[in-house]
Amino acid sequence: MKPEIRKQFLSPLYAWMSADRQGNMLCWQGAGDPNPRRANFEYWPLDDASFAKLVEEAETDAVISKIYDVRADLLKNHSPAKCHSLVSKNLAIASANGINGAEARQSFSILSLSLVEQFSQHPAMSALLAHTKQGAAYLNELNALPDEFWQECAIQ
Numbered sequence: 001m002k003p004e005i006r007k008q009f010l011s012p013l014y015a016w017m018s019a020d021r022q023g024n025m026l027c028w029q030g031a032g033d034p035n036p037r038r039a040n041f042e043y044w045p046l047d048d049a050s051f052a053k054l055v056e057e058a059e060t061d062a063v064i065s066k067i068y069d070v071r072a073d074l075l076k077n078h079s080p081a082k083c084h085s086l087v088s089k090n091l092a093i094a095s096a097n098g099i100n101g102a103e104a105r106q107s108f109s110i111l112s113l114s115l116v117e118q119f120s121q122h123p124a125m126s127a128l129l130a131h132t133k134q135g136a137a138y139l140n141e142l143n144a145l146p147d148e149f150w151q152e153c154a155i156q
Contacts, residue, residue, distance in 0.1 A: 011036035021081040023081075066102075097133045
């Protein structure tokens with residue numbers, strides 16, 4: 001948020017507190033004004049770039065929520081902060097390599113939680129990523145991975 005929008009948004013609150021990914025408290029200070037001045041805008045102005053950034057920021061949490069629905073056991077292997085970090089990192093790798101679509105991105109995120117952290121650097125996965133970057137279908141490429149990949153990237 002731009003400073004003037006943040007000030008307007010927080011003006012009726014004394015403080016807005018939440019925990020960050022590591023469990024530390026964050027505090028956004030407001031004025032605690034019971035009668036805030038009317039904003040000089042009708043709604044929170046949000047341009048396309050800001051909207052895209054919000055969607056990008058929320059994707060990791062949305063994917064983790066979907067993983068919880070189908071494979072909650074994977075989320076127990078790491079701390080919440082580590083799960084977020086792994087999924088966020090691998091969604092960036094997915095974006096850079098043409099892995100699009102909710103199902104494919106969720107699948108790639110599941111790999112980040114169930115395999116060794118460096119799985120994307122394995123030669124077979126590097127080849128998969130190169131192929132998807134050129135337009136190959138992710139799920140077809142995933143199904144073609146050799147058994148050696150799964151054995152070498154398994155968490156011991």
